[in-house]
Every structure is written in structure tokens, then in C-alpha cells.
Amino acid sequence: MTAPEGGGDAARDALSRSPRGVGAPLRRKEDARFLHGRGRYVGDIRPAGTLEVAFLRSPVAHARLLGVQKPANGLVFTAADLTEIAPIRANSALPGFRPSDQPALASGKLRHVGEPIAACVAASRAEAEDLAAACVLDYQALPAIADMLAARAPGSALIHEHWPDNAFLETRRDEDLADLDAIAAAKVRRRLRTARQSMAPLEGRGVLAEWDPRLEQLIVTTAAQMPHVTKTGLAECLGLDEGQVRVVAPDVGGGFGYKGILLPEELVCAALAMRLGRPVRWLEDRLEQLTANANCREHFYDVTAWADAKGKLLGVAVDATVDAGAYSAYPFSACLEAAQIGSIFPGPYVLPRFRFHTVSACTNKPPILPYRGVARTGVCYAMETTLDALARQLGISAQAIRAANLVPPTAMPYRNLVGKVFDSGDYPEALRRAVAAVDVAAVRARQAAGETVGFGLSVFCEQGAHGTSVYHGWGIPFVPGFEQAQARFTPDGVLELRVGLHSHGQGLETTLAQVAHEILGVDPARVRLVHGDTALTPYSTGTWGSRAMVMAGGAVAEACRLLGERALAIGAALLQAPVEGCSLRAGAIHHGEAQVTLDQVARTWFRSPQNLPANVDRGGLDVTAGYRPDPDTGTHSYAAHAVVARVDTETGNVTLEQYVIVEDGGVLVNPMIVDGQVLGGAAQGIGTALYEEMPFDTEAQPLAGTLADYLLPGATEVPDIRIEHMETPSPWTRFGQKGIGESGAIGPPGAIVNAINDALAPLGAEVLDLPATPARVLAALARAGRA
Amino acid sequence: MKPAPFAYARPDDWPAALALLAEGARPVAGGQSLGPMLNLRLALPERVADLRHLPGYAGVTVQGETVRIGAGTTHAAIEDGAVPGRLGDILAGVARRIAYRPVRNRGTIGGSLAHADPAADWVAVLPALPGHAVALGPAGERRIPLAAFVLGVFETALRGDELLCAIELTALPAGTRFGHWKFCRKPGEFSKATACVLARPGAPPTAVLAALDAAPLVIADAAALLAEPAAEAARIAAALALDDPWRAALARTALRRAAEAAR
């Protein structure tokens, strides 16, 4: 209870260092059920009488939908049948943003392959698919826009016909950089592409909708990471008041951003449950997940950078396009990625001059959704490969050019030229440690002996837990405010924590118990986390943006602190001592040698109220508290990734020999869980770098329909990753912790491709596009006349 | 991804199986290829006939120099040493690299060969070995040389009224050398180029180049390849005139590396 509010070194120094408190590598409480296969997911929940839904989906990317001929028997619903559902509209207040209406079921036009057209309802999924197969579609094909750069070509077909062109939004920062040509020692220009990916959580989406006639409430059990936002979206599109909607997110098998999105399928199941008076369920299959829904990541960059002879950046100009797909997805909107590129492109570096132009292009592909790292993975790739290109031109090392540009620790907190504020850290030290962890001299020796092996680096920082001050300007459907947590004792002294965000791999059932232990001294085994149910938890925008540990951690700490004050007053009365002479430690109220436990305090409030002091706080042992860091511009965790990669120049295959991550997430609430987050993210980043790609043909047909075609890295493809931690407290958060959930997924493409290009440099070849597949590596060698 | 309705039959003897086949039933063995095809509704049989309970469908018998591998023998059984001797070593090494263990536990050598996916491992290796596929039809057994069994992509020499009942191979002497190389980026991914070279004492070496979206290329006398792997591999691969330069490079590399490993 003595920890200060303000973060920084003082917060860290005040930690109890209890083996179950903040900073302890406590084993995860939730693992018992997960490791024994006892998790409970939407797919495990099937009330009696449940009807299953299969969707008839668009087979073409762009067409006028003329009609749907339904089979003679069976329940099939089209847009014309479900007029009670308003289209999904994820607007943005950014000037010039063009909103799109995403219908729950297509009407009038088909805008991407996989767009839902009709809901087919039957007792089993197989029978529902039989119905879908028996529907006959009548449509008139239109020219498909398969490529974001072609989307805006004059005369191209319009996806939303009332728009003047196929762009959701353009943003720019004008600065004339022409004079740099004369003074720069090096100038490079690169055109780089990142592939369209499909997020692939083990569990796909799934939704079970029921209407409860007693409560007059729609209960939607859904694989969601932002249940309260989903609830708001459902209520808006269905014309219900929010009290009529309850969203339950049970165990969720990975989110990564995908499960923050309000899906048309959720709306349709909800409407059907209300219509039919039966539970209605849809479980996404892998084909739907890959081809119709979970799309993400596709960027194009045209970057020019100037540097002086020491590698110091003089300026950067970037023209970036993001393939946002056909609709603006709720709630993050279609401009989430492109519009961020302008503000995050400078990365962890001191950039004196900067020009950008970004386009959120509209194409006939599924809407682009945020994926762990969001725009950062692409931005880091573009910046880090551009830096290496400059270094090669200048003849300096990859380490030297980064060291010349990283924000120094003495400048912290640092405000960069586009207004991002970095809270704390020693970025150059992370770089130094990452390089020191690899025997670079050995790599150079092997290169000298003719081996195509290379060393690559990437450095980046990740803004996390950014709040109201950052998001209100976006004007998207939600703005995060004060995060709330409820802390209360049960009559037997168990501490119940209720939070509105959701834990689906982050280990919050453990880490928030550690926070409660830190404040109240209660045993984490006697702390229960209630989450994932809008009826039981305070409103929250949910788990996204690496915010849970900062925001819910802060809120739980504050709720526990207030709860502790109330308990102290009761305990002091039981000890017949003045409150000022008592203290709360290790789960008990102490006065000299005497003590009463929190269990006894709880028992007194609930079951022996005759023993309470007359002036007891009548709110009892039940506190809801809110928390927001001040300032709320976000924490910046940061990392340096170092890679040694070997290239087989005959096949183009790349082998990752060494992988090192030096990471600073501020005070680590549970270092073991942080390691898990970093490793999982890095595996996904390796997927972005080397494997994952959803190819489309010229008609915008997705070509990878199974995981045999869409390659995900598995246990055999991910090398042993060594992680080193630095722990620079954030000056602004409760314990000095920083958001770190997405970090691992950001660094790999830059570091890996830099290692590949270092290996290929003696051959004059350079990889530009992601993923760096064997075919692309071989094509790069061929361009250089080497294959 | 749920199959369309189909009926399931489980014949207990071969005549019953052939009768079901004549009525249009689709045979199913391990289901590791047919299962996904059913789920994706790429295959729409009215009835499937589960072969796994036919007498002698799985298992290995040796008679003199002839090793008869029941079509229903799983990849896992072969990996675990069901086939004796040098031949068994070679087959176990191939089996071990098919997908991962759960697939190998169910998938069968006969199912793989009958399916004739050009990227499959048995399709790429068996044509290099001396032996036959044994087909059973209404008129009895028929032996088809392994080098002539797979005719194209998903196309074999089996007639519509025949089942593949066994693979018969000739035992290999201890001094037999074998090189096998395939390119896939992770276990379970379809190979993008597979090659193998078999050099038996006293017989001309044989080679196969496969996984090129076509029937396997069988090289009945691979002596030149063994003598000069790089030049011959380049020549053979170039003659295929593959459109995709990457696949062409893989084909060349596969053949050369397999040959080098067999030297």
C-alpha cells in the first residue's frame, strides 16, 4: 500500500519483491485448464435446440448481385429478409475520410470474395452447407480491383459508386526535401511491399446468439477480445438499447486483433436468434478465416532517405499505400494502418525532416483488420531495410547507422517531429547488447570464406496503452477513457476482480492477481478474475494496443488500494486501535504484535456486522476504481532484434541460425509471461518475414484456401530465440510497466530481410518484398544476374 | 467445410469390396487425402467403401526376394521398420519425412499411390524401385510395373473396376545406395521438387524427378547422372522447359543433390 502512484524508478524501488507480487515469474493460474484441454470455447457451448449457420458467400470479387434463388425447403435468409440489421459503419473523423456501409448480408453489390450473401440455417453445420450449395446466385460480374496501386488508376471501376475514386483516406505532411540532394553523402530510394496475410489464431471466430425472453435480452457468446465494444456495435446495428445486449466472451483461442472486429456474421446470428426463438450458432472454418475474414497487413512503400557521411539521417520521404480492402471494419476503421504510418515512420530515431503521403486504398478484397503490431510491422520493415541500404552505400555498419540516429537516453522523455512522446529507455544500449549477443566476427569470417550468411538488425519502439488524448482525434467508434476495475471480497475473504477487457493468452488471470497481491498481500491463489462478460464487468474498450497490463493493472491496483483502506478501517476497529497506528501487510491488518487477517475482516462485514465500527464506509468491501496514466500518450517499449541467416542460393531457402531479442518493457509484472508474449509475437513476425502470404489472382480471387497453401511457421521453423530484458520503468504508469504485447511481431521482418540482404550483398542482390520466400530470393539473385 | 451426405460401407472381403466398387463406391483407406477432399466438397461420392478391414490389406510378407507390402500398410508402420533389410531402411527413411506422425499413423502407401498426387513421396520414390503395383479386379490380380503406374496428375493405370491391393518390391542388397532429396519449407507442406536416385550393385542406376505438377519423370538408366550430377541434372531439368524459374531451379537442385547423395 505504500507504492507511489507516479511510476518511474520510485515505483520500481517500492515494489515488495514478494515471490508472488509484481515482478515474480509466477506460473500461470489459467494453464491448468488450458494444458488439460479443459478450456471452454464457443465451439464447446451448444445449448439444446441450437441451430447452425453456414453462409453462402460471394464467389466473385466484384459484381452486381441480381438475385439469390433459394432451395425449395430449408431456412435461408438474405438481406431482403433481415432488414432489421443496419449496415456496419466504422467512420473516422479524420478530414476527408469516406465512410463505407458494410451490409451484414450483401445487397445490390458484391465487393469481395467471401462476402456473406445468405445465411443458411439447419440442425447441423453439414446440413446448413447443403442448403448453401443448393442456392443459385444470379450476378453480373464487374471488373475487379485486385491491386492497391491499380485501385486509383483513372477509369478504374468504383467499388463504392458514389465515391470519386477508390480511396478511403489520404493523409500528408508536406516538407520540401529537394535541397538534401546537394548536401547528403548518401541517398537511397526503395519500393517495398508487404504481403496480405490472414491472421490465424488456433480458434477461428465463432458466435452463439440466444434471446432470453425473461430478461428480454440478447445473449451473444462470441470469440471476442473487446466484448463491450462488440456489445455497443451489436446494439447499434440491431437497433437495441445496450441493456438488451449481453456479450459473453468465454475462453478465446488467440485474438491478435481479429477478435476485436464486429463481424457481419455476429449480427446475422443475433438477428436470427431473435427471429427464430432458438439458439443460433456459427463457427468459422479455416477456409472462411483464410479467405473471407482475417485479412491484414498489405502495405506498399516508396521511401527515399538521405544521410550524412556518418549515417545521420537528414530526411526521409515516404509515400505509402495500404490495401484496406472493400469496407471499413468496425471499430478501428479502414484508415487505422495508413494514417498511422505518418506518425510512426520515424521509429526510434531522431529524424530532422520528414515528408509523407499515405493512401488507404479501397480494393475488392476483404477488409483489412488490425493484426498484432498493426502498422508497425510494415513501417519497421520499411525503415530498417532503408537504413541498411543507406549503410551499404556509405560503407558503414548496420550498427553504426542505427547508433548514429537512435534517440539517446539523455533526451528522454523525447518528443519527435510528428509529436510522438517516448517515455523512457536507453535505445542505444538495447542495440549494443543485441549486437554483443551475436558473434558478428564469425559471420564476417564465414562470408569471407564464401558462405552466403548474413547478419541483420532491427530496432523499433512500440507505443502501447495510448488513450483518450491520442484516440479522440481519430473519431472512430470508440475512444478509450478511464479503465475500470472492480475489487471485492467474498464473505470468506476471496478477492474477486472484475475487468471489462479480456484475457486470451496474455495471462491476465495471473498478472492481475499478482498486482492484487502486491497491494493487498492476498494469495494469488485466492484471487479470482472475472472477465469476458459485459453483464458482470465494468465497461472497457477491451484488450488491444498492448494496453491491458498498463490500464487494467493500474485500475486493479487502485481498486485494491481503496479496498485496502476500507479493510484497514474495519481491521483497526477489530484490533481496537487507531487507524493511523495500523498497517496492511501480507494479507492482514497489523497493530504492533496484534493482527487480523483480511479473511476475518471480510467475515465481519458480511456475517458479523454487529462488530463493525459505527463510522464504517457503507460502500463495504466492494470498490470500483478508474485509472488512466497521466499523460496518457502511451508507453513506449522498445527492442533490438539481431539475426544470423543463411541463404541457399540454389533454392532460395533461408535458414535462421540465430535470433536474439533485447527487449525493454519497463517493469515486468511477470517476466515469464512477457517471454511468452515476445516469443509468440516473434513467431508471427517470422511468419510475416518468410512464410505467410495470401496471394490473389488478377480477378482478386484468394488462392490459399488451406493451411497447406497458407504457410504458418511451426515448431520446426522457429529457431531458439534468446531474449534479454532491460527494465527501464515508464515514468507514467502505476508500477513503471509498459505495454509489450505486440512487440515481438514487429521486429522480425526487418531484421531477417536485413540478414538476408547482408548475405546477398556480395552477389549484388537485394530482397525488397515480403515474405522473403525462396522464389523471391531466387528472383532477387536473378535480377542481379546471379541465378 | 463439412462433407455432403454420403453412405459408408465396410466390406469384410475382397469380392464385397469389388462389388461396392462396381456400384460406384469410392474406396477410402487412411482418409488423409480423401477426407480433406470430402470436407472441401471436391469429392462428392454417394458411398465410400472403407478398405481397412479387408483380409491382408495391411502388413508385409516376404517370399524369397519378393517383398509384398499390403496397400493398407501405414506410413508409420513402414517408418517403424515393417519392411526388412536394406529396402526397409530406404523406405523407412522416405516414410519418416511424410508429413508428421498423426498423418503417418493413418495414411497408407496404397492410398498415396492410388491418389497419385504428383507431390507425394511414394509417387516420387516407388518408380525408382524394382517392382510392381498389384491391382485386383473382377478378372483377378494384375501386375503393373511401378515405373508405369502413375500416368499423370491424380491419374494412374488402375482401371475403374480395380483396387490397388499391394506393392511388390524386390529386396535390395546391402550395398545399394540411395539418394533422396525434396524441397518443402515445413513438414506437411507439399513438396515443390523431389528426386531420388537408386544404385543397385550389378544393375543400372535409376532415378525419379517428381513433384513438378506432372507425372513423375522416370530415368531408367541414370548412369550419366551419377557420373556427372551437376551437368546432367541441369540438362534434364532444362529439357522439362518449366515456366517458373524457381521450380526449374528446384528441379535441377533436387536431381543433383539426390544424385550426389547416392554416389
Ligand SMILES: Cc1cc2nc3c(=O)[nH]c(=O)nc-3n(C[C@H](O)[C@H](O)[C@H](O)COP(=O)(O)OP(=O)(O)OC[C@H]3O[C@@H](n4cnc5c(N)ncnc54)[C@H](O)[C@@H]3O)c2cc1C
Ligand atoms: C496434413 C497432411 C500432410 C501431408 N503431407 C504429405 C507429405 O508430406 N507427403 C506425402 O506423400 N503425403 C502427404 N500427405 C498425404 C498422405 O500421405 C495420405 O496418406 C496419402 O496421400 C493418401 O493415403 P490414404 O491412405 O490416406 O488414402 P485416402 O485418403 O483414403 O485415399 C486417397 C485416394 O486414393 C483412393 N484409394 C485409396 N486406397 C485405394 C486402393 N487400395 N485402391 C484404389 N484406390 C484407392 C481413394 O479413393 C482416394 O481417391 C499429407 C496429408 C495430410 C492430411
